Amino acid sequence: ADVALVIPAEVDVFDEPDIIAAEPSPSVAPRKRSVLGSIFFGAFGVLVSLALGLWTAQLIRDLFARAEWLGWLAAGMAAIALLALLVILIRESLAIARLAEVEKLQKRAFDAIVRDDPKAARA
Incomplete structure (x- = not known):
């Protein structure tokens, strides 16, 4: 039974004043996708x-x-391959639907935090 020994560091990097006062880097807008590229890859x-x-x-x-x-x-x-492809597509569609539900849940939780509403947070 090895016991882990935690020794605090001499310098806590999270307490550095220049890190606390530093401005976050400006966010860069994503590049706009080319419509022609989408048409090309879709047709291809x-x-x-x-x-x-x-x-x-x-x-x-x-x-x-x-x-x-x-x-x-x-x-x-060929029929087995087609059936397997169909099952894969259905599973991926269901996974995307679950992700959408998680996103809705996160949005409701964030709204409850912003409004400081414990009743909505429990729901």
């Missing part, structure tokens, strides 16, 4: 998705032509 993403879909469809057709069981195996794997 759709194009890549279409290419992957066509490639998968061609692969499944080729596998059916080679051997029927290979085609069914590939179709099943």
Whole structure:
């Protein structure tokens, strides 16, 4: 059973007067995003998705032509992959919804602190 020994430092950095009196650095506004960049990446993403879909469809057709069981195996794997993607998207959507609820709760707590309302803080 080791016992931790806490020894206070000789200089407390949080008691330094220049840190207390220092002005916070000015906040910098975030750069505005380019609309053209959003359009480009959106269109490129759709194009890549279409290419992957066509490639998968061609692969499944080729596998059916080679051997029927290979085609069914590939179709099943594609269905499993699509189902997994759907589950991932649903989970992420639910997580974003939970984050929105936490943000609302934080906003209500901050309002209760600002108004100094203990009843609202308990709710």
